[in-house]
Amino acid sequence: MLLDTELADLPPELRWREWMQRVEAVIFASAIPVPRETLARVVGRNCSVDLLIDDLREELRDRPYELVSVAGGWQHRTKPAHAGVIRASGAPTRATADLNTNEAAVLMAIGYFQPVTRAELSKIFGKEISRDLIGSLRSLELIASGPRSPQPGAPYTYVTTPAFLSAFGFDTLRDLPDIEMLEDAGLLGRDRMMSADLATPMPEEGDEE
Structure with missing residues (x-):
């Protein structure tokens, strides 16, 4: 045309x-x-x-x-x-599907630490982050697979998508709130994040994309 x-x-x-x-x-x-x-x-x-x-x-x-x-x-x-x-x-809207507390916290951690593996996320939170949780965020197109990690076994990493920026009203990742704000909201603990030994992650057990 x-x-x-x-x-x-x-x-x-x-x-x-x-x-x-x-x-x-x-x-x-x-x-x-x-x-x-x-x-x-x-x-x-x-x-x-x-x-x-x-x-x-x-x-x-x-x-x-x-x-x-x-x-x-x-x-x-x-x-x-x-x-x-x-x-x-009660009118239907285009709002993103509601996330539970765990999904929201993991999503924000990926936003801050991307590209990040599932094992690294598990160390950040002090408990295993399940494949189902990652799959849920992927199904909403809020995260996607990033580059393979240089760690042994070359596990997948995860990164946020443009849909993540759109859903939360961010123009770029630089618009993410300060970590202190998430700590005050009880979503992510700064001490736990800063003390996590991301250099020696837990085994990935053959994560698939």
Whole structure:
């Protein structure tokens, strides 16, 4: 499909408005955060996608939803102030499936220590991390297999995915909260993490991807 991206026949103000609507339509229709290079395909070569996003955000200032930068792209999200209303309505949402405490803690540990093996995770928490738990996180596409570890037996490592960033509203892994915050929440113990001997992991027993 040939698309007129330059819109040279329109006056500047109408051209900019059309570009804004195109960008918003693409973001609204997408099931995942939309990266800059995708949005650049529907606007002029010299058009600033960032400035378009700024104008769209300004227009949404008084709306219950907003454009957020997450997982390397942009996505429509309802504002946190309306979370209680949405829950009370009982309407189905696109929210990530609820994680139990163990799954959430292991997921965040993978986020901090990736690429990390299952045996290393077991040492961090002082108990075995089951293949079923890892499989559950993989089925939600929150983690994936990383590079093979250089340790004996070359066990698989695990890393987080763009879906992890999107689910928790992070743009990059640099947005992960400080470890102290997780300790205060009772999810991960800083002392245990810092004292874990990750150089001598437990046997992997032939983990499979």
